[in-house]
Amino acid sequence: SELRLLGPAEIRDLAELLDVTPTKKLGQNFVIDANTVRRIVRVAEVQAGDSVVEIGPGLGSLTLGLLEAGARVVAVEIDGRLAAQLPVTVAQLAPDAAEHLTVVHRDALAITELPVDPVRLVANLPYNVSVPVLLHFLEHFPSLRSGVVMVQAEVGHRIAAQPGSKVYGAPSVKAAWYGTWRTAGSVSRQIFWPVPNVDSVLVAFERRDDAPGDEQLRLRTFALVDAAFQQRRKTLRQALAPVYGDPPSAEAALQAAGISPSLRGEQLALADFARLAAASPA
Ligand code: SAM
Secondary structure (H helix, E strand, O other), X not given: OOOOOOOHHHHHHXXXXXXXXXXXXXXXXXXXXXXXXHHHHHHOOOOOOOEEEEEOOOOOHHHHHHHHOOOEEEEEEOOHHHHHHHHHHHHHHOHHHHHHEEEEEOOHHHOOOOOOOXXXXXXXXXXXXXXXXXXXXXXXXXXXXXXXXXXXXHHHHHHOOOOOOOOOOXXXXXXXXXXXXXXXXXXXXXXXXXXXXXXXEEEEEEEOOOOOOOHHHHHHHHHHHHHHHHOOOOOHHHHOHHHHOOHHHHHHHHXXXXXXXXXXXXXXXXXXXXXXXXXXOO
């Protein structure tokens, strides 16, 4: 059954009612287009009864789409006015789905527990914290199997990038620890209010069941990744010197892991970084 979703007029009315001036700091650009909302829900393959966590529900555009698909939604919103209004909006526009919504008024980056274990993450992420939020939720909620997020185009392409690509970087390697990622279509900036000055892209992920190692290995791997991309033009022998003490020690560690010391970080896959971390505790 199709619910009433939020269009330009509804968004304007809600913003006026709440006296909301969208802030850049919180990445507040609200979706005003029902087709985009239904597209995100479709790409995410949300099934009736799924437990979905949504980060930053804002005025509720995507939340209503998720509820329309029959999901149980936990929505985490940092802005108190928006968090307080969301149940009211849903009670008005989708009364039958109201019991399927739980709103948590908090900073998503501070959340380590939710009332239910979410299986999917679906969000139009606040752009300034999109990568940290994704990594945080994948780390803290092992129940998450898959997700679709809308992010700034450059960020989305970086997250999904493969070794050797120009935009391959620390976010690509870290994201790969948790799952496989793909971009799933671009989104016009015109479907937001206010219109942002960047383009957007959908990114889909599926969690992998064969992560390279435990938490300890993850932390060591991520430290190597950070060092390697901090100085991305340097060879690994140089870039990893701060981690291992000096260039010769870095070179020895790389050779022990079967990695040429004259390569650069952008040429290593996650498996290489993880093998290095496992072979030579820094
Ligand atoms: N989902 C809505 C939509 O599609 O119209 C709003 C998306 S808007 C791009 C991002 C939302 O995230 C805003 O509502 C903002 O207040 C919220 N937000 C920003 N930083 C946050 C954080 N650290 N934790 C939770 N929510 C946050």
